[in-house]
Amino acid sequence: MDNQMPREEGLDHSLSLLKEGYRFIVNRKEHLNSDVFETRLLGKRAICMVGSEAAELFYDEDKFQRSDAAPNRIVQTLFGKNSVQTLDGDEHRSRKELLMSVMTTEHINKLIDITEMQWEKSLDEWIKMDQIALYEEVKELLCKVAFKWIGAPLHEDDVKTMTKELATMFESPAAIGPAHWMGRTLRNAIEKNIQQLIQDTREGKISFPRESVLHKFSNYKDLNGELLDVEIAAVEVINMLRPIVAIAIYINFTMLALLQFPEQKQKLKMYGDYTKMFVQEVRRFYPFFPFVAAKVKRDFTWNGYQFKEGTLTLLDLYGTNHDPKIWDTPEEFSPERFAHWEGTPFSFIPQGGGDYYLGHRCAGEGITIKLMKIGLDYLVNKMEYEVPEQDLHFELDDIPSIPKSKIVLKNVQRVNTQ
Incomplete structure (x- = not known):
């Protein structure tokens, strides 16, 4: 027997979503007392879900598809057209294999080495400055890291421009008006630059190391044995660059956690295995990406609720990471919760859920953790600094x-180690 899915009244709630941000789904979950409910977004019926059971359903490829699911404003700024995030089935698995081909131990160790070297260089510069805005500085640091890792180190004159172009992709999708259109414009600019690099590689005008990301992506062939369109190859190269720069958000929250919970610093100094627990709790506790989108692939019934083909469905990432059904005292910052954590791929989902290698879970999640640990090491063990009075509040x-x-x-x- 089918049940009536709880429903939010009203003609459209798209503006409410933009205004309420990370709390949009949780607010209605609490009001309707349901982990799944119906609302209206972009003039159409939409379903919102939160929790591990909902996440497991959401990542069932027999029931949901990513094609044509993400709103155009997200595709035009964050993902890019025809990116891996918008694909399904064999095409998605093939493209995901391309991304995972550069997640080998060798590639990741190289990335770690580059990152540690860049923190050293950046620290040399910060020492000469009266003060720094950590978020802005770490974005530039990670932009340099990302380009060097893919095989195309940036000239110093290009760092600020490239940082702005990459950062605007994840800073502007939810913006309204000029800020959003600026995001589109800057995305187009960097896409053209990367497209030119790929075209020059294919024509033999530039030679990148065979194991480099740029060489692999430039010469990758799809399921039909054809080279990817230059535009698509560029989108996937950017899918390597942009998430690395976005780790600046997490490193900023890492610093905030050290300030908000000063007792944590001593634990980090005393216990080597505490670092990963701390990093995981930062990823759980603080906001990163609010939700992910899919469309119902075909009609089905779940828990007595009807899901109609073509219905936009949002899974709440932030809400699931704060779900009291999954986490004890979810509004407390407690790294120790990860000491013996035995959750599923659907209960801890700061960067998406499901299978890491073949599914839609973020390919760069492992990289995120490793680069956060490097940043944490510098902030705790290798740097000294003063924190002036300032507005540390976030919305x-x-x-x-x-x-x-x-x-x-x-x-x-620098911390004096003598």
Whole structure:
């Protein structure tokens, strides 16, 4: 017997979603007392879900598809046209294999080495400055890392431009008006630059190392044995660059956690295995990406609720990571919860859920953890700094949410190890 799915009244709630941000789904979950409910977005019926059971359903490829699911404003700024995030079935698995081909131990170790070297160089520069805005500085640091890792190190004159172009992709999708259109414009600019690199590689005008990301992506062939369109290859190269720069958000929240919970610093110094627990709790506790989208592939019934083919469905990532059915005291910052954590791929989903290698879980999740650990090591063990009075507040109605001051640090110095 089918049940009536709880429903939010009203003609359309798209503006409410933009205004409420990370709390949009949770607010209605609490009001309707249901982990799944119906609303209206972009003038059409939509379903919102939260929780591990909902996540397991959402990542069932027999029931949901990604093709034509993400709103155009997200595709035009964050993902790019025909990116891996918008594909299904064999085409998605083939493209995911391309991304995973550069997630080998050798590639990741190289990325770690580059990242540690860049933190050293950046620290040398910060020491010379009266103060830094950590978020802005780490974005540039990670932009340099990302381009060097793919095989195309940036000239110093290009760092600020490329950082802005990549960062705007994840800072502008939820923006309204000029800020959103600026995001589209800057995405188009970097796509053209990467397309030119790929075209020059294919024509033999530039030679990148055979194991480099740029060489692999430029010469990758699809299921039909054809080279990817230059435009698509460029989108997937950017799918390597952009997420690395976006880790600046997590590193900013890492710093915020050290300030908000100062007792954690001593634990990090005393216990080597505490670092990963701390990083995982930062990813759970603080906001990153609010939700992911799919469309119902074919009619089905789940828990007595009807899901109609073509219905837009949103899975709440932030809400699931704060779901009291999954987490004890979810609004407390407690890295120890990960000491013996035995959750599923659907209960801890800061960067998506499901299978890491073949599914739609973020290909760069492992990289995120490793680069956060490097940043944490510098902030705790290798740097000294003063934290002037500032506005460290962040809003859950901003997507992405970043502390207002972007965390200003003064008088940065190296820790004296003598």
